[in-house]
Amino acid sequence: MPKTSEARPSIIIDDVAKHFTLRHTQSFKELFISWIQRKKLTSSFQALDGIDVRVAEGESVALLGYNGSGKSTLLKLISGVLRPDRGRILTRGRVAGLIEVGAGFHPDLSGRDNVYLNAAILGMSRPEIDARFDQIVEFSEIGEFIDTEVKHYSSGMFVRLAFSVAIHTELDILLVDEVLAVGDAPFREKCKTKIRELVEQGKTMFVVSHDLGMVSELCSRGIVIRRGKMIFDGPVDEAVATLKESTR
Numbered sequence: 001m002p003k004t005s006e007a008r009p010s011i012i013i014d015d016v017a018k019h020f021t022l023r024h025t026q027s028f029k030e031l032f033i034s035w036i037q038r039k040k041l042t043s044s045f046q047a048l049d050g051i052d053v054r055v056a057e058g059e060s061v062a063l064l065g066y067n068g069s070g071k072s073t074l075l076k077l078i079s080g081v082l083r084p085d086r087g088r089i090l091t092r093g094r095v096a097g098l099i100e101v102g103a104g105f106h107p108d109l110s111g112r113d114n115v116y117l118n119a120a121i122l123g124m125s126r127p128e129i130d131a132r133f134d135q136i137v138e139f140s141e142i143g144e145f146i147d148t149e150v151k152h153y154s155s156g157m158f159v160r161l162a163f164s165v166a167i168h169t170e171l172d173i174l175l176v177d178e179v180l181a182v183g184d185a186p187f188r189e190k191c192k193t194k195i196r197e198l199v200e201q202g203k204t205m206f207v208v209s210h211d212l213g214m215v216s217e218l219c220s221r222g223i224v225i226r227r228g229k230m231i232f233d234g235p236v237d238e239a240v241a242t243l244k245e246s247t248r
């Protein structure tokens with residue numbers, strides 16, 4: 001599918017800014033001393049500023065940047081977990097976020113129960129989950145551990161199950177934050193294949209990763225963020241080069 005700006009927009013990010021308030025006290029004593037000394041108890045940190053992005057339906061976009069540049073914050077804004085201070089974010093269709101993977105997982109529940117719980121959170125009905133349950137488990141390769149409480153899972157198993165649930169839901173936009181780094185090599189390959197399939201089906205993909213080889217393979221477009229500002233938006237190879245040339 002040609003990735004032109006004439007395609008229907010899937011995500012519109014319009015002059016978005018987000019700040020966080022940083023606290024500088026821990027205990028009541030510190031709070032009291034700061035108050036006596038008239039020291040500021042908090043400061044404001046601008047995590048994102050003036051972000052303008054339009055993503056067309058079916059585009060796969062890599063979000064690149066060094067640690068703390070604001071990538072996860074932007075994905076959380078797109079998914080609606082956070083709200084921008086300024087600007088607006090519009091998304092078309094259902095957004096499935098692999099952001100804080102397993103955030104909806106309950107450690108004391110079995111893999112099976114967590115599949116039902118998370119798929120329901122992602123908007124699937126009970127009959128839909130019943131129909132896809134075997135596929136979800138098969139893709140995750142959890143096998144006989146599906147009835148074990150997830151607190152006994154390894155971190156890779158946990159991510160595999162969470163990823164599998166998310167990609168088997170009915171989605172239009174998939175937000176992927178670094179999860180692919182956690183699975184082992186065979187699973188990563190399988191995820192890449194699945195992501196390519198989803199892109200071919202016209203789904204929109206926003207991928208955050210430090211694995212530049214992988215994002216170059218999966219994405220056609222790259223956006224580079226440095227200290228909360230967008231410094232590049234264009235072909236993914238040029239985005240990777242821009243990142244490598246830039247400093248934190």
Ligand SMILES: Nc1ncnc2c1ncn2[C@@H]1O[C@H](COP(=O)(O)OP(=O)(O)OP(=O)(O)O)[C@@H](O)[C@H]1O
Binds near residue numbers: 020021047065068074
């Ligand atoms: N809830 C919060 N409260 C205060 N500061 C925050 C909060 N969330 C993020 N930040 C700060 O905002 C900045 C951007 O964080 P973010 O997680 O978006 O970076 P990132 O580019 O995803 O980094 P990484 O590559 O390390 O995952 C960081 O300095 C972080 O400390």
